[in-house]
Amino acid sequence: MRKIRDFHGGVHPPENKAQSLHGPIRPAGIPPQLIIPLSQSYGSGAVALVEPGQHVAKGEQIARAEGLSGVPEHAPSSGRVAAIEERSIAHPSGLPATCIVLDTDGRDEWIAHHGAEDFRQLEPAALLDLIRNAGISGMGGAGFPAAVKLSVNPANRIETLIINGTECEPYITADQALMRECSVEIIGGAEILAHLLGAKETLIGVEDNKPKGIAALRRAAQGSAIEIVSFPAKYPSGGEKQLIEMLTGKQVPSNGLPADIQVVCQNTSTTLAVYRAVHQGEPLLSRVTTVTGEAVTRPGNYEILNGTPIDWLLQQVGFRQEHCSRLIMGGPMMGFTVTNVAAPITKTSTCLLASTETELPSPPPAQPCIRCGFCSEACPVKLLPQQLYWFARGKEYEKLEDHHLFDCIECGACSYVCPSNIPLVQYYRAGKAQILELRDEHERAERSRVRFEARQERIEKIALARQEKRAQRKAAAEQRAREAGGDGSEQDLIQAAIARSRARRKEQTR
Amino acid sequence: MALQNITSPHAHGPLTTAKVMRRLLLATLPGVVALTWFFGPGTLVNIAWSCLLALGCEALVMTLRRRPVGFYLKDCSALVTATLLAIAMPPYSPWWLILVGVASSIVVAKHLYGGLGYNPFNPAMVGYVVLLISFPVEMTRWAAPLGGGATVTPGLLQALQACFNPATFDALTMATPLDLFKQHGDLTVTELWLQYPHFGRWSGVGWEWANLGFLAGGLWLLYLRIFTWHAPLAMLAALALMSALFYQGGNPGGAGSPWFHLLGGATMFGAFFIVTDPVTSAVSTTGRLIYGALIGVLIFVIRVWGNYPDAVAFAVLIMNFAAPFIDNYTQPTVYGHKRDGGSKP
Amino acid sequence: MYELFSQYPFTAAMLALVGLGLVFGAVLGYAAVKFKTEGNPIADQVNDILPQTQCGQCGYPGCRPYAEAIANGEAINRCPPGGETTIAQLADLLGVEAIPLDDEHGEEQPAPLVAYIREDECIGCTKCIQACPVDAILGAAKRMHTVIASECTGCDLCVEPCPVDCIDMLPEPSSVRNWRWEMPAPAEIIATDRAA
Helix, strand or coil: CCCCCCCCCCECCCCCCHHHHCCCCEECCCCCEEEEECCCCCCCCEEECCCCCCEECECCEEEEECCCCCCCEECCCCEEEEEEEEEECCCCCCCEEEEEEEEECCCCCECCCCCCCCHHHCCHHHHHHHHHHCCCECCCCCCCEHHHHHCCCCCCCCCEEEEECCCCCCCCCHHHHHHHHCHHHHHHHHHHHHHHHCCCEEEEEEECCCHHHHHHHHHHHCCCCCEEEEECCCECCCCHHHHHHHHHCCCCCCCCCHHHHCEEEEEHHHHHHHHHHHHCCCCCCEEEEEEECCCECCCEEEEEECCCEHHHHHHHCCECHHHEEEEEECCCCCCEECCCCCCECCCCCCEEEEEECCCCCCCCCCCCCCCCCHHHHHCCCCCCHHHHHHHHHCCCHHHHHHCCHHHCCCCCHHHHHCCCCCCHHHHHHHHHHHHHHHHHHHHHHHHHHHHHHHHHHHHHHHHHHHHHHHHHHHHHHHHHHHHCCCCCCHHHHHHHHHHHHHHHHHHHHC | CCCCCCCCCCCCCCCCHHHHHHHHHHHCHHHHHHHHHHHCCHHHHHHHHHHHHHHHHHHHHHHHCCCCHHHHHCCCHHHHHHHHHHHHCCCCCCHHHHHHHHHHHHHHHHHCCCCCCCCCCCHHHHHHHHHHHHCHHHHCCEECCECCCECCCCCHHHHHHHHHCHHHCCCCEECCHHHHHHHCCCCCHHHHHHHCHHHCCCCCCCHHHHHHHHHHHHHHHHHCCCCCCHHHHHHHHHHHHHHHHCCHHHCCCCCCCHHHHHCCCCHHHHHHHHCCCCCCCCCCHHHHHHHHHHHHHHHHHHHHHCCCCCCHHHHHHHHHHHHHHHHHHCCCCCCCCCCCCCCCC | CHHHHHHCHHHHHHHHHHHHHHHHHHHHHHHHHHCCCCCCHHHHHHHHHCCCCCCCCCCCCCHHHHHHHHHCCCCCCCCCCCHHHHHHHHHHHHCCCCCCCCHHHCCCCCCCEEEEECHHHCCCCCHHHHHCCCCCEECCCCCCCEECCCCCCCCCCCCCCCCCCCEEEEECCCCCCCCCCCCCCCHHHHCCCCCC
16 A cells, blocks of 8 residues: 655535536537637647638647647537637636637537557657647646646656546536546556656545545556555645645655656546547547536536537526526636636636535625634645735735745635635735736836847947047048148138038039 | 626635634633632623623724724624633722723723734733733732632622622632742742642642633633644643752742642633734744743743742733744745745844 | 053053054955945946836936936935835835825826837838837838837837827736736725725
8 A cells, every 4th residue: 555645734625526426427518609718727828720711620720839838729519610709718807818719510520530559659759749739738727738747858757647536626526427437548548648758657646535436447457557546535635736745755846846856747637638639539629527506407527518608508507597696617615706607618627616605605704814823724835824914915025935925826725714704815816916027027127127228338339439430530631631731720621621512512413 | 696706715614703712712611610619700700891891892992993893893802802801810800900901901902903813912911911010919819719718709799799899898818829839938848738728739729620620621622623732732841841840849949849830820721711812822833832832931930930929921921022033933844845944034 | 561551551542542443444445345346236226126117207318327316315206107116115225215206207107008009100200219218119211110019118208209199108908818816805994894
């Protein structure tokens, strides 16, 4: 048995997972219109490759990745591109972004595609290209492109590959459902990743509240070197850093990557997507998302096409709009609220939680902090949340950085336990944003300073050159005047100049 | 229904400030029962009157500060301060004494510094110290305990009379064991215990049980995880260690046994209800260990070599000064950082 | 020696003082050489704080000259683009009191502005190019000009010289990319405060 270490802090919120685990994974269907945002929350986004009016087949690439951290997009179903325009997307800001709008034709016709014969024959670089071109971004929530995470510096020889099947957030059961139904493919995906990374050991970490998922994975992993590790449920054990600490006892250095300690972590859904991309040649077109909450009459796990509008999806699952007070994209601990139901489900949408007021009551007004310290006991990163709160309120940015604000993973454990209902996490997010903005401003100011000084220098140089030229001309004129027999006095200079200009005019008129 | 726009987390744990405060109040019960059993209903009258005054003071200040009175009264923090102060005061204190104490606690120590959460000093202890310095006679006149000088305790009516018509009340009072111990440095511990029967078994009839009562309440709070064990345990351990070091086998000039100090005076009350006050204590676990231990040392130092028989209030206030300083040097090692022992000041 | 000193206490005192003076003089002289700082560090530090808009609203031809002026005692409240924040930082650095912004030099803008040239109206006169203190405008004579938005400091200096008035100062549009989280409303005061 592997030794499981505990991480500091953590909380045990009510799980609420049973509601969405009644039936199998069901397909949500093809909506009449799909909205595919070009900029995902991480990475540099994508550039559209199609024109409005163009017909696209299912799986056809419709946008290419921009920069190294971008992710290409593919048509999730066949149809006609209706427009490329600003549409509201699921983002905490509620702001619109450029999207490809696709009118589906319902035929769902695939583009020709085929999988690799034997992935073991493929070079890591070729495998990586396959994954990159399949448009796979991290499906655990943050949406970091999988290919970027997998392209590690060869200097860091990867020892351990960890497949994150923790799913520690309440309500969410998408990964759990996948483990039950697609365990063989998940194990297959893990084998591909292990081969790609050259990892010495492969672990799948699962919280022990998913016994059926663990059993299915163990059955599928029989005969392979993959080890399924289960551990007691505690939020946020699914945080990448926390999971790594639990399974390996090592801590990812601050500001560093797991690869720095020879570990790479991938989400279960992502692993499955890798399997399908490599074995079947299918790009990432859909994902399994948990749709749950008391305002939904048929909660469960649905296979949802990338770009499916939320309002259409909610109609399919029996949405009781009059009861819904909050629509949360993601889980109740880290998800963000969506106010525009026209926004689409994307590759990173793990869960859509339509909650009622009784289920998740509106937060009461915040009371003063009494420094009870519950937050520092709950913090999985061992920060001092209440100190950070005071500093954030006082805009003491240096102190914030001194107290390691940027190590905060925004898991929400501190706000969860706060007896005074202080929205601590929002303070940290805003504090981080302000510090980043200040850094940005400072960088910009520095650039402006350099440009200004360069310009100043150039102007001075030009002025100096002009002055020198003038001096030279003057000297030359004096010379000429002396040669002409004058004494170099001012009078002579003027005479000489007049003579010169006359000569020039004559030349011009000629 | 319009969809709300709220930042995560959307779920919230069961604890609220008011709940924490109510549990704290409930936890004083065993100690208060013991005090009432041995000293009569004086403490109960103290508590009732001071709670009434505290609510009045809080409402008054909140009105002056233009804050919603109901919202702030509901957090029960004024009740906690008032109860703690009332327990610390001698039973059968006159009404005006309590009034002065509560007013200094709530108005001066709490609200003049910005209200709940902003006060650098423990309000109850500020009130207590103001009284102790201003009215030393009234503040050191403890009733004689049942079975340790008194055969009956005053009744409820008498207690009310003591509070609201103090001139007509004449109860049997006597020096507390800590007082006696201080005044008789020339006797050995054995002689002392023989001479004064109300030293009880370890540290005074009644006092032992009151301390055990507060210990029980404290342990219950610890079980509920209202606070961590660090500060109280560090304080008790430091006090025990100091008294063990200076016990000198009970010879004259010695400082009393560890049991005497642990179960005497306001030790347990201080350890679990004053030292653990989160607002004015250090924050990190290491910080709380240091904070508690230093309070323990200070209590012993003041009790034995200082001018006052008991010292919890002074020790706590002195360490309140140091709490932010301790915090600055005892930051925990954050995930992913090498152990580096605190930040730059 | 000792006897000599005790006989002439005045001389001894003088000698001691002169000796001390020499020693400390040497130490100070050494320190002046050893720890010599180049340039004017105060002006540099001030310049670091200034927003580098180079707008000249302070009355100086750029941030650097104003920084030097501040180091020589000029008022710290003449920089509208920096606003309250800059004044507070300057006050902190120089150990003086923060004073409100001097209205004479302009008002603080709530959001940074960026210059945009309405390109079909531009006649290609290059006047704005010459005016731009940070070389953020591209173009050639009789050709259309354009602003490099990422380098524009929003200083406003190009607007005045434009003969056809085709330059607009606009706030940067907010998008998903530059959106930032905001501090929560101070709920413990506002949400529960009585209407004052």
